[in-house]
Amino acid sequence: MLKLGEYQELTILRDTDPGLYLGNAEEDEVLLPHKYKPETFEIGDTITAFVYLDYEERPVATTLKPYVTLNNFGYLHCADVNQYGAFMDWGVQKQLFVPFKEQARPMKVGNWYIVYLYLDEQTQRLVGSSKTNKFLDNSSLEVEKFEEVDILVTHLTDKGANAIVNGKHHGLIYIDDIFEDIRTGDRLKAYIKKIRSDNKIDLVLQPPGYRSIEPNANYVLDELKAAGGFLPLHDKSDPDTIKNELGLSKKSFKKAIGSLYKDKQIIIKEDGIELIAED
Incomplete structure (x- = not known):
């Protein structure tokens, strides 16, 4: 079949x-x-x-590549709306139909939406739905703490960035853990920071805890080299300044430079950090 x-x-x-x-x-x-x-x-x-x-x-x-496949989520552009529903551009010739009953809110031509593609059992037609929550379930999680996962950012709020985790679960990146520009529709690698007692998933975009020290240290080292061996940042710098300059939280930055200092790769001065010249 x-x-x-x-x-x-x-x-x-x-x-x-x-x-x-x-x-x-x-x-x-x-x-x-x-x-x-x-x-x-x-x-x-x-x-x-x-x-x-x-x-x-x-x-x-x-042989065209659609933007979404069966039982998966995609970020699609609304190309048309008529008396029956909305029609989405999904990368193939015929547009994908999203009936009004499957719209989380009324769709408008020109806007972009997170859409789930499924096969309607009654009509045996491919249909889209922006009521994404009904296709997600956190009651039985298939992820673990610290695990690397694939996420699709669904929407941004004052709390942070809501995301679909591995196409199956809800997750949230809290605003304090966001150190780069992310937008609805972004597909990213993320990490499970915490699984709460109610099975809510906290996400981060960098390996959490001690696992983030080494990659962040390498990143700071690369930035130091690119800047000529000196950065006017240190452990007492303003958190917003660190975030704006490096995209790191102050806590992550301090862990990174602490690691570099122990490895005798930098000197921490009052006005910044300096790369130790190789012999």
Whole structure:
């Protein structure tokens, strides 16, 4: 059976005027339109294609890369709205339909939204939903403290940046732990800082605790070298100054320079830190 909304390995069966007909092991066939044909091919070759429904609700294959695949989240642009719902640009020819009942708030043309792609069981059509919370669950977590995870930033608040963790859970990066410019729709690597008793997940963008000392130390060392061997920052510098200059919290900065000092790579002076010249 062809899998709508997913990449799949298909075999080239025959070449026709409309395009290549592809098939799977179950002898299901789907058309890869002429404009997506590879420059060179032979009958019997295997090709990776994405399958969805065309304007006539027929399965069709494409080699274009959609911005979201089945049972995953994407950050999509609203291209049109009519009396039935919204239509999103998702990287393939036919736009993705998001009915009004699946909109967390009324969508507007030109705006961007976090959208979940699923297969409607009644219509067997691919549908989008911006009601992302119903597709996330923190009751049984599949992550652990300090683990590296993939996140999708969903929205920013006064508390921090809300994010989807590994496509499954809710997470939050508190504002005090954000030291770089992040925006809704950003896909980033993050780390589990803490799992609370109610299974809420606290995230950070740098390895937490002692695990962050070494990478931050290397980062400060690189910044020192780029600045000619001296930075006007030290353990008594204003936290906002450190954050603006290096993107680090004062606590992380102090750990980093402490590590560099112990390794005898820097001198900590009253007006800044200085690189020790190599012999």
